[in-house]
Amino acid sequence: MKPFSYEIHSRDGAARCGAFYTPHGILQTPVFAPVGTRATVKALTPAQLKELNATLVLANAYHLYLRPGDELVSSFGGVHQFMAWEGPMLTDSGGFQVFSHGDQRKVDEDGVTFRSHIDGSEHRFTPEKSIAIQENLGADIIMAFDECAVPDNRRYVENAMQRTHAWAVRCVNAKTRDDQALFGIVQGGIYPDLRRESADFITALNTPGIAIGGLSVGESKEEMAAMIETVVPRLPENKPRYLMGVGSPEDIVNGVIRGIDIFDCVLPTRMARNYAALTRLGQLNLRNAVFREDKRPIDPTCTCYTCRTFNRGYLRHLATTKEMLSATLISIHNLHTLIQLARDLQLAIQEQRIDAFSTEFLNNYQKHRPPEV
C-alpha cells in the first residue's frame, strides 16, 4: 500500500475499522496511542510497550525542542532511533504546550514568543519553525502548528481558529519531507458554526489525515459529543480522524461510535503514577486500605502482564511504600486497558455489533463510576 493511504475494512454506523500505512508500520484503527512526551513513555521500556501491543507512540515537539534539542535528536537518527521505538510515531506541533506550559507567551499573526518553563529563556515558534522541529524529530505523523483556545470566549476562539487556519496553510507549504504525513487540525471550540467552518477549511487542505483539537479542555461530555458529530460528517471518508488528547475509556467508545479513528492521552500513565488503575468498570485507587488483603488482580478479565502476575494487595504495598515499580506496573495495566479496548472496538465494528458493544460498555461504566472502589 501507498504510505499514508487509509484503507477502511469495515463500517458499522459512523464507526470505521481500517488501516493507515506509515513508513514504520501499519496502524490498525481505531487505535489508542500512549504518550511519550520527552521521548519516553514514562516508566516503560519500548520492550514493555511492544508487549502490551502499543502501535502508535506520541512524542512532543515542544519538550524535545527544549531538551535535548531537536537537532540533537536528528543527529541520533531521529526520535524513533533515539528512544528505540520501531513502530509508527506521531509528534504534536508544540502548539498546545506553548500555550499550556510556556510562560509569558505573546501571540501574533506570525507565531508565538514564549519563555521556557524550565529556565525562563525566550523562544519563538512559528508554523515554519514547528515543521522544521518535527522534521528533525522525524515522526511518521506530524501535526500542524495550531492555537487551542479554551471555549469560554467566542471572539478569542474565532480569532485563534483563523490563526490556526492561516498557520495550517503555512505548515503545508513549509513541509519538505515526503516520509512524513502532516495532519491538519480542526479548531473552533464549542461553537458549531466555527467547527463547521474549520472542518471545511482543513478538509480543503487535503492533508493525509485530520485531527480534531480543542476538546477535552473543560467542556461537558455532551458538548464534546456534539462537536464530534458536527465535524465528522464534513470530513473526507478516506482519511483517518484523530481526536487529540482524548482517552478515558468512555471518551474512546463515544469517539469511535461517532467516527474517530485515533486517540491519545497522558491520562493512563499519569494516573498510574498516582496509583490509580483504570478498568472498564471505573477506577481503583491502589493506595486504598481495602486492597490490603485483596488477592485479585486489578481486573480479573485483563490479560496484561500486571494482571497476569500481581494482585491488588502487592500493588497496594508498592503504592504505600511509593516504590517506582508501581508506576511501571499500573502504567502497563492502564495502557493495556485502552489499547485492548480499541482492539475490541475494531472487532465489534468488523462483526457489526458496535451498537450493542458500546451500549453495554457505557452502561457498565456509568453504573460503576464515579465512586472509587
Place this chain on the structure above:
Amino acid sequence: MKPFSYEIHSRDGAARCGAFYTPHGILQTPVFAPVGTRATVKALTPAQLKELNATLVLANAYHLYLRPGDELVSSFGGVHQFMAWEGPMLTDSGGFQVFSHGDQRKVDEDGVTFRSHIDGSEHRFTPEKSIAIQENLGADIIMAFDECAVPDNRRYVENAMQRTHAWAVRCVNAKTRDDQALFGIVQGGIYPDLRRESADFITALNTPGIAIGGLSVGESKEEMAAMIETVVPRLPENKPRYLMGVGSPEDIVNGVIRGIDIFDCVLPTRMARNYAALTRLGQLNLRNAVFREDKRPIDPTCTCYTCRTFNRGYLRHLATTKEMLSATLISIHNLHTLIQLARDLQLAIQEQRIDAFSTEFLNNYQKHRPPEV
C-alpha cells in the same frame, strides 16, 4: 540433589565454582544477588530480572515486617508469590537494619527494642522473632539475627560478637521449617582473633551455609581482604560462603579469589537511581554533559538490554530530565554487569585461569578508577 547441599564443580586456588540446591532452583556460584528490600528490586519487574539472568534475589525482614507485615506476606503465600519471583530468595534477619535504620534502639542480651523509622512506633526483635518473621516470609535462605558492630571499638565489637553467637544458637533452635536454610553469620570486626573465634563458633553450628558480616562498613580494602583471608580457611569446604552487603566489581573479584561464593549489594540499583553506571572500567555519571552526543552504549562490551538498545546520549537525556525510565535502564545495566561478572568468574574457575582473569580485571579497574569518564 538434596536441598541445601552444595556441590563444588571446580576449584582454582581458593576460588570455587559450584551449585547450591534450593527449593526454588539451583544457585550456580559465584553469584551476585540483587537486593529487593521491600519485595521489589527497585524499578525492575521480575520479568526484567529474569531476562538479566538474576538467580538469587534478596528481601528484607525488617522492612517487610514494618510494611506490609510478614503475616500479610504469609497470607499471600510468602514473599516469592507476593513479589512474583519464582527463583531462589534470601531474607536477611533484620539485624543490620534494626541497627542502621531503627531509632532509639536498646540492645540487651535477649534482643533489641527500637522505634520504626516510618512512624516511631516501638518494636522488639529477638532471635526467635526474627526467625518467625523470616518463616512467614518463606525465603529459601534465611539469616541468623546478628549485631553488626562498626569496627572502631574492640570491646563493643567483642560484646556484639558474643551476642551474635548466643543469638545464632537461639536462631538454630527457633527454626521450624525444613524448606529453609538458615545461615550463621561470622562477625568480629577487623580483629583477626575475634574473626577466628567467630568463624569457629559459627562453623560448629553446622548451618547449611555461612555468612561473613560486618565488612564493607568503613574498613579499608586491605582490612576487608585480610578478614576474608582470616575467616575462609576455617570454614567448611562443602558449604557456601556469603559475603554480606558487598558488591562493587573489584570487591566481588577480590572475594571470589579468596573463596567467597555469594554476594549481594544495593549499590548497583542505588547508583542507577543517581544516574551512575557501573562498568568493568569504572563508573560513568550519565548526567555528565560529555555524553550529550555520545552514540556509544554505556559499555560497548555489555550484552544487557540497555546496552543493546540505547546509547549514552539518550540515557543522558533521561537523566537530565529525571525520567523514571533512567532508573530502570541503568539498573538493568548495573545488575547485569555484576551478574555477568560472577558468571565470567565461574568460567575462569572452571578453566583454571582465575589468576590471569582477576589480575587483568583488577589492573584495568584500578587504572580507570576513580576518575569518572
